[in-house]
Amino acid sequence: MSAEVGFRPEPFPVAARTALADAQLRRNLGKATTTIRAKRAQVVGELDDWEALREAGRALKERVLRHLDDYLEQLEESVTQAGGHVHWARDAAEANRIVAEIVTGHGEREVVKVKSLTTDETGLNEALAAAGVSAWETDLAELIVQLGRDASSHILVPAIHKSRAEIRELFLRTLDVDELTDEPTELAGAARAHLRRKFLSARVGVSGVNFALADSGTVCVVESEGNGRMCVTLPDVLVSVMGIEKVVPTWRDLEVFLQLLPRSSTGERMNPYTSFWTGVADGDGPQEFHLVLLDNGRTDVLADRIGRQTLNCIRCSACLNVCPVYERTGGHAYRSVYPGPIGAILTPQLQGIDRAGSLPFASTLCGACYEVCPVKIDIPEVLVHLRARVVEHAAGTRPVPGPEALSMRALGWVFADRRRYEAAQRAARAGSVTISRHGRIRRLPGPLAAWTEGRDAPTVARQSFRQWWAARGGAR
């Protein structure tokens, strides 16, 4: 198993073309993103202190990331003290091996899993299969994806690309049911019955982690369906896999994230279920708990001062739902477990610029993603920064890079049209005031001045853009 399992090689432009041709996918995505967008706007609008929460969320993440070594050490100590075991995994292969050894060490051949992007990233299910262990996905959508042998298309609603008629057909083919209508309640009921049997028999559960508290060692999983509760409560042994950036300093800090996440994610005041556990609780739930801390490229992201903020991400998927590129192409086109704007900045950094170099160009820099991001990741800033890195990398390896032709169009799309240009500025102004940080330019000179009226341009990117522009022979 290599580190890039879960990432597919086809570049964004090729995959996007395929997706654009799929009418069902476009219809479902259009409906989904519109619905979630409206719900989110409503519940966010209810809180008059939303901007203060966002700022606190961003600041807490900055504190964690700048002192990640301290917090990880603290977390290891507190989890261990509470009766849990902590494992460190440098890459996907190591994480998968750790999980597989725990499962097979107990003589088990099956695990129940609650949806987790982190274990998708490591390709855990495939690795477990190779070790002779079946991993049962227990989210309704993940089950649909798994039964249909699909890749998921949305962080939050992975089966967004399937219609109910398709789901009915799939269940009739793969589950032990004879009759089924395409009523969502009935479809959910069929999945419930199927998975209940798995829950009652599985001895090992596998989960991701939304937050882990350094001070108490408490781990938190946020979910809707109750399969998360099942996975973290019923089995004798629980293994949770988390990216190292998920650590949060103290319990109190969750007063911020537990407001930001559900409202940004599903557009609800609170998601149906949130579970917290601290190591092992005597007589309640799993009596053996393992926490796997995964690097898999995250320390490289951490080392990049502009890219570092990417690790603020709490995986709410709000940026997907406002992204015009995502709405038209869908999640599969990003060829990664992380689609949309966050995928466009996270994947190339985790995987390496040479592997996913077309992704930073899959954006129009309209800034909508930054405005909705509950932890204020300046996605356009990181995109521009990564584009510069891609171009620098390409310049070092081959004379005229292919995928960059798309980049020209993407950047040009905003720059070339006065209306879009102004829309971008308005969008940026509607958000909170961009805080000037070290190394940024408040105003560009001459014809580019308007571009910086609503936003700052990072120094590095501007220079690279101009070098690149010149190398391309200017406008075309």
Add this chain to the structure above:
Amino acid sequence: MLARVRAALRDVPPDEAPKDVPVERGYRTRDDAPPGELIDRFAERVEEYEARVLRVDADQVAAAVATACAARGARRLVIPHDLPAEWRPDGVELVADRVGAPLDHATLDGLDGALTGCALGIAETGTIVLDSGAGQGRRVISLLPDYHLCVVGADRVVGSVPEAVAALADAVAAGRPLTWISGPSATSDIELDRVEGVHGPRTLEVLLVG
């Protein structure tokens, strides 16, 4: 791995402490609305998740439990061993989950519902929090049965998430597991229609007392 983390953070001055990174908590940490208003809001928001809320007087809890069970034909309920005596109705079989003699999963799966108390309710979000304290039992008892009937004292309703977090700090420090419940189990995975109940209890009812 920690060495890699440290190498990645070379730009952070060695004498910078975590507390030196400013975190401005400019958000609201309490809701000063009068208690009556908070209780109304709690009831309203729980109902928005399609959970039923019944408001009852303190001496009416057992009768309300009996009525609710009769209405849905629930005959056997699991209860934590320390459920207050005055909540226990006649005419419904109550199966107690005891410390040292816990019910197995198959038995719990076969019961009609669960009757528990809770630690607190959050008005702003319509959330019920179970913190493994008195009258709540193990996490699994409110998970496997398809029906959860939860008794919430009106005096336990707090305004906002930060107030709930503050009130739960001791339970977390003591290592007790917590479950936050906002409405019945739900999914919107099929063409984004909200469907009640995939895995957790498909019906949640709240008895709001006092």
